[in-house]
Structures are given as C-alpha cells and as structure tokens.
Amino acid sequence: MGLTSRKVLALAVLLAALLFFATIWLWPRLSRRTSRAVFGRVGLLFATQLAVFAAVGLAANHSFLFYGSWADLFGRQQDLGAVMDHSTVGRQLKIVEKQRSPVPGGSRPMAGGQIQKVVVGGRKSGIDSTAFVYLPPEYFRPEYARKTFPASVVLTGYPGTAENLITGLRYPKTAWELSRQGRMQPMILVMLRPTVVPPRDTECVDVPGGPQTETFFAKDLPSAVSGAYRVGVAPRNWGFIGNSTGGYCALKIALHHPDRFSAAAGLSAYYKAAVDPTTGDLFRGNRDLRNRADLMWSLDHLPQGASSLLVTSSRKGEGNLKATRKFIDKVKAPAKVSSIILDSGGHNFNTWRREVSPVLEWMGGRLRPN
Incomplete structure (x- = not known):
C-alpha cells in the first residue's frame, strides 16, 4: 500500500488507538518497580507515541501531499530526472502521456474523460512547461465531434505541483461530478503550477531581461491549447482559476488581459506580487512594472474590462480578508x-x-463554447 493510501492512514489511526487503550489497560500490571515492569512502561509509552506521531504525520501528508511515496519519504528516491526532448518546432503543444481519469469508468475516455500530460512550448515567451489537460467524457463522444469546449487554466500555489490539482484538490473528479449532475457544462481544464521556470517564483511577471511568465500564461498557453484541442480563442471561451500564488496570477492575468480571459477565480489570493529570496528582483527598479503587479493599483489606474472575477476568503483563519x-x-x-x-x-x-x-460551477456559468 502506498504512502498516500487511505488504507495506510486508517491502519495507522487504528494502531495508535489500540496502543493507547492497551497502555491504559496494562498500566496497573506494570506499576511494580521491577526492571521488567519499568521496561514495559517505557516500551508502551514509546510505541504509543510513535504510533500517534505516525498517524498525525500520515494525516498531514494525505492532506498536503508533502511526499508521494515511501521511497520519497525515506530519501531513497535518488534517481536523476531524465531530460526528454520535446521539440515544439512547428507545434506549440506535445502530448507526452495519456492517463486514466480518477473517476468511476476512468479507463474509458467516453465514460470518465482523460488526463493528458503535455509539454507547452511558448513561442512568444520562450518558456516550455509541463501541464496536465483534463478532457471531459463528452470530448470523446461522436455527437460532440464538431463542437468546441470552454477551457480553464488552473494553477497551484508556490511551489506546488500540478499533480496536487488532480489528487489533492480533485479538480477533474469534481468537474466530472458537476457535469453529470447537470450543474456545470463540460469543460476542459489545463492544470499546471505557476513555477514555470523552477525553482524561481516569478509571480507571473514579465521580468525585465528575465522570464516572460505573464506572456506565457496570457498568450502562449491559450494559443497552444486552442491549437491542439477543440477550444475557441475568444475571451468567452477561457477562464483562469488558482489558489494562493495561483489565485493572484489568475486575477492579474484576467485583469490585464480581458481580451484573452473573460472570467477568473482567486482562492485565498493575495493582491500584490511578493518580493523575497524566492522571487529575486522582479522589476529591476521599474516602478511602472511594480505598480502593474499590484492588483489594487491596476483596478484604480487601468481600464477594467468586462471580465467576471471571483475571490475567496474566510472570516477566521485567512489573512487576506x-x-x-x-x-x-x-x-x-x-x-x-x-x-x-x-x-x-x-x-x-x-x-x-x-x-x-x-468555483467550477460559477466558472461553468460564465464561459461559453463558440
């Protein structure tokens, strides 16, 4: 059973509970001052605390996906990454791998849709990045063969991994369920992380003399996807969703490029580009670029297009309320x-x-196929 398996987590919780009650039950019998009783008490306490620690750690990892496997946890995942040449000459998107969708019947695309791992080549930005594209079941059905679909870019926070959007936040499964229930139109999801030039956090900014990240997300990515899949190129065909850093990026791209995206949702977003050791110097002293990366400044000083925006927070627990x-x-x-x-x-x-x-239901109600 894998590290992220629910069965492993359930067994760890059960073991911790059994050891806890065993300690209570056996403690009177081990109350003597003999060496055997002392070692028994120490052993029970150590085993119980270790089991509780393991259960808590597994629960935290199950929620936040810090480690993906036992080998990753114990540092045995030492094999180096292999460089794959995904030449994008003459094309902006290349399919690397096709995966089953994490839903019932997910091995059959017409029933559960499909997830495709792709490499997007940025012609304008010069950035190449991996992404995961979720295609809904309707995309593979004959009656939809001549129809286009709306699409949403979905970003994680920083540093994040695109896989977290599939397994942690369950975007494909939720979209599949909402569509089956008639609460959302079928929609393509383009899932990736904002860190397209790792390990640097570029805050989706076009850095002077550096990575042109805003150009990649605003121009290269929708162009590549529309060229490879049945997705339109009009603003009404495109939305943008993200959490944390990804939420900031989603709102900023939609505000700055209403000619590309008609809707954006920022989950726990912040509203001004962070500047810290992970970002480096993003603006090279250019005040105009720094102001433009501040969404409050953009709302006050730049024309507001016809985009629909969604923001989220909480009255208790979030710092962005x-x-x-x-x-x-x-x-x-x-x-x-x-x-x-x-x-x-x-x-x-x-x-x-x-x-x-x-958020997906809201987005589905604002985008339109051609």
Missing part, C-alpha cells in the same frame, strides 16, 4: 465581482477543497 473586501470595493463596471467568504478556513487544501465545487 481585509484585502479581499478592498478588492471587491474597487471592482467597477463593466467588470463584475463575486465572492465566497467562509466562516472559518485556513490557507490550506482542506479550505480550498470546500471551494472548488462552487
């Missing part, structure tokens, strides 16, 4: 703004899982 309310107040027509404000929820996967379903 005040800024989120300020952002909402600054959005003016023709732009539109909506919000999800939870009573309680921290900056974590558990909170975002509670928001993914309503």
Whole structure:
C-alpha cells in the first residue's frame, strides 16, 4: 500500500488507538518497580507515541501531499530526472502521456474523460512547461465531434505541483461530478503550477531581461491549447482559476488581459506580487512594472474590462480578508465581482477543497463554447 493510501492512514489511526487503550489497560500490571515492569512502561509509552506521531504525520501528508511515496519519504528516491526532448518546432503543444481519469469508468475516455500530460512550448515567451489537460467524457463522444469546449487554466500555489490539482484538490473528479449532475457544462481544464521556470517564483511577471511568465500564461498557453484541442480563442471561451500564488496570477492575468480571459477565480489570493529570496528582483527598479503587479493599483489606474472575477476568503483563519473586501470595493463596471467568504478556513487544501465545487460551477456559468 502506498504512502498516500487511505488504507495506510486508517491502519495507522487504528494502531495508535489500540496502543493507547492497551497502555491504559496494562498500566496497573506494570506499576511494580521491577526492571521488567519499568521496561514495559517505557516500551508502551514509546510505541504509543510513535504510533500517534505516525498517524498525525500520515494525516498531514494525505492532506498536503508533502511526499508521494515511501521511497520519497525515506530519501531513497535518488534517481536523476531524465531530460526528454520535446521539440515544439512547428507545434506549440506535445502530448507526452495519456492517463486514466480518477473517476468511476476512468479507463474509458467516453465514460470518465482523460488526463493528458503535455509539454507547452511558448513561442512568444520562450518558456516550455509541463501541464496536465483534463478532457471531459463528452470530448470523446461522436455527437460532440464538431463542437468546441470552454477551457480553464488552473494553477497551484508556490511551489506546488500540478499533480496536487488532480489528487489533492480533485479538480477533474469534481468537474466530472458537476457535469453529470447537470450543474456545470463540460469543460476542459489545463492544470499546471505557476513555477514555470523552477525553482524561481516569478509571480507571473514579465521580468525585465528575465522570464516572460505573464506572456506565457496570457498568450502562449491559450494559443497552444486552442491549437491542439477543440477550444475557441475568444475571451468567452477561457477562464483562469488558482489558489494562493495561483489565485493572484489568475486575477492579474484576467485583469490585464480581458481580451484573452473573460472570467477568473482567486482562492485565498493575495493582491500584490511578493518580493523575497524566492522571487529575486522582479522589476529591476521599474516602478511602472511594480505598480502593474499590484492588483489594487491596476483596478484604480487601468481600464477594467468586462471580465467576471471571483475571490475567496474566510472570516477566521485567512489573512487576506481585509484585502479581499478592498478588492471587491474597487471592482467597477463593466467588470463584475463575486465572492465566497467562509466562516472559518485556513490557507490550506482542506479550505480550498470546500471551494472548488462552487468555483467550477460559477466558472461553468460564465464561459461559453463558440
């Protein structure tokens, strides 16, 4: 059983509970001052604490996906990454691998859809990045063969991994369920992390003399996907979703490029580009670029397009509530703004899982196929 298996977690919790009750039950028998009784007490305490620690650690890893396997946890995953040449000459997107969708019937694309691992080549930005594309079941059905689909880019936070969007936040499974229930139209999801030039956190900024990350997300990515899949190129065909750093990127790209994206959702987003050791110097002293990376400044000084924006926070547990309310107040027509404000929820996967379903339903109601 794998490290992230629910069975492993359940067994660890059960073992911790059994050892706890065994300690209570056996403690009177081990109350003597003999060496055997002393070693018995020490052994029970050590075993119980170790089991509790393991259960808590497995629960935390199950929620946040710090390690993907036992080998990864114990440092035995030492094999070096192999460089694969994914030449994008003449094409902007190359399919590397096809995976089953994590839903019932997921091995059959017409029933569960399909996840494709791709490499996107940025012609304008010069950035190549891996992404995962979720294609809904309808994409493979004959009656939809001549129809286009709306698409949403979905970003993790920093540093994050794109796989977390599939296994941790369950975007494909949630989209499949909502579509089956008639609560959302079939939609393609393009899932990746904002760190397209790892390990640097570029905050989706076009860095002077450096990575042109905003250009990659705003121009190269939708162009590549529309060229490879049945997705339109109009703003009404495209949305942008992200959490944390990805949420900041989603809102910024939609605000700056309403000609590309008609809707964006920022889950626990912040509203100004971070500058720290992970980002380096993003602006090279250019005040205009620094101001442009501040979403509050952008709302005050740049024309607001007709994009629909969604922001999320919580009254207790999130640090962005005040800024989120300020952002909402600054959005003016023709732009539109909506919000999800939870009573309680921290900056974590558990909170975002509670928001993914309503966010996808909201997004599905604002995008249109051609």
